[in-house]
Amino acid sequence: MSGMTLSPRHDDAWLVIPLFNEATVIERVVRDAREVFPHVVCVDDASQDGSAELAEAAGAVVVRHPFNLGQGAALQTGMRYALEATDAAYLVTFDADGQHQVQDAEAMVCRAKEEDLAVVFGSRFLDDRTRPGWVKKIVLKAAVWLTNQQTGMRLTDAHNGLRVIRRDAASALDLRQNRMAHATEIVLQLGRTGLPWAEHPVHVLYTDYSRRKGQSLINSVNILVDTLLK
Amino acid sequence: MLDQPLIKIVLLVAIVVITLMLNRSTAGSRHQAVRRLLLVGFVLLAAAAVLFPRLLTQVAQALGVGRGADLLLYGLTVFFLGYVASSYRRMRQVEQQVTTLARELALRQAVHDRREHGDGPAG
Numbered sequence A: 001m002s003g004m005t006l007s008p009r010h011d012d013a014w015l016v017i018p019l020f021n022e023a024t025v026i027e028r029v030v031r032d033a034r035e036v037f038p039h040v041v042c043v044d045d046a047s048q049d050g051s052a053e054l055a056e057a058a059g060a061v062v063v064r065h066p067f068n069l070g071q072g073a074a075l076q077t078g079m080r081y082a083l084e085a086t087d088a089a090y091l092v093t094f095d096a097d098g099q100h101q102v103q104d105a106e107a108m109v110c111r112a113k114e115e116d117l118a119v120v121f122g123s124r125f126l127d128d129r130t131r132p133g134w135v136k137k138i139v140l141k142a143a144v145w146l147t148n149q150q151t152g153m154r155l156t157d158a159h160n161g162l163r164v165i166r167r168d169a170a171s172a173l174d175l176r177q178n179r180m181a182h183a184t185e186i187v188l189q190l191g192r193t194g195l196p197w198a199e200h201p202v203h204v205l206y207t208d209y210s211r212r213k214g215q216s217l218i219n220s221v222n223i224l225v226d227t228l229l230k
Numbered sequence B: 001m002l003d004q005p006l007i008k009i010v011l012l013v014a015i016v017v018i019t020l021m022l023n024r025s026t027a028g029s030r031h032q033a034v035r036r037l038l039l040v041g042f043v044l045l046a047a048a049a050v051l052f053p054r055l056l057t058q059v060a061q062a063l064g065v066g067r068g069a070d071l072l073l074y075g076l077t078v079f080f081l082g083y084v085a086s087s088y089r090r091m092r093q094v095e096q097q098v099t100t101l102a103r104e105l106a107l108r109q110a111v112h113d114r115r116e117h118g119d120g121p122a123g
């Protein structure tokens, strides 16, 4: 990953961040990200802890859903914003909870440009930096298997929120899964475009904060049902 | 498996059809019409069952179920499952509409705010 520091700011990419009750970390996450990606849009889903104002203070554009619609709906809204209100060439979906590394996102954008890829999926299972804990790992692996069955793609990670999507590929997206089951849908719809894609190793940080806030084991039942019933 | 074969087939087919309904793409007015016809049919059947209890028992026996009351219970179960399936689909539809509406509002507001505060569309 050397030689990428020549142009530290990526003006042609927009970070799309689904945001829900992350007041503790969101300001920091947006500020750190803006060192590299000056353009950030956060889609706030009726957070009740002032997350939206904090994101705004850190320099992000904030689109506010009037009530909670879910992460998938927020991603679709954020991508619509980037496509219609800006001339972004690349969209980067990024989590608000501080689990993703800005350097990973940067490397993925560079790779998309260098290799002329329309989509770069982040994968936490291409190397062994990410330590999700074994229960989570089993659930995630099961999700990967199911996603591959449903989409005919061969991914190593499925529910990873870090992705780089070029404008043409993003325009083809129409996510109808409002909650967490959009992860399979996004892979399916991107795969159907037939545009070139790749996976890129990323480090997903599991801190006490992210573990407390993240997806509970029981909610994977909901994700599974949503995924199967469409 | 060998006793009451006919009713088992009927009920299983009904359950499969309901499951398929869950996955089918939306079909607006036709779907609604079918639902209403089914409801009318159901009402007529219920009335017939009340008026001619013997008839119910006869139908039940023809289908291989012992008593009319059992047939009623089976029918009700299937009807209820169908109701659950169709209201699930309705709910998904309404949810989709609400989402579209909320998204449109949110986007308009965001674009408007940016114009007001003068930093124009960047990117």
Ligand SMILES: Nc1nc2c(ncn2[C@@H]2O[C@H](COP(=O)(O)OP(=O)(O)OP(=O)(O)O)[C@@H](O)[C@H]2O)c(=O)[nH]1
Binding pocket: A017, A018, A019, A020, A021, A022, A043, A044, A045, A068, A069, A070, A071, A074, A094, A095, A096, A097, A099, A159, A161, A210, A211, A213, A214, A215, A216
């Ligand atoms: N807009 C919006 N964002 C959400 C919602 N739920 C979660 N998010 C955001 O989505 C991102 C990821 O959410 P998590 O709950 O951590 O899900 P995850 O990272 O897939 O799961 P973990 O591996 O358990 O952390 C974070 O940026 C959250 O703020 C929601 O209902 N609406």
Ligand SMILES: [Mg+2]
Binding pocket: A095, A097, A099, A210, A214, A215
């Ligand atoms: Mg998380």
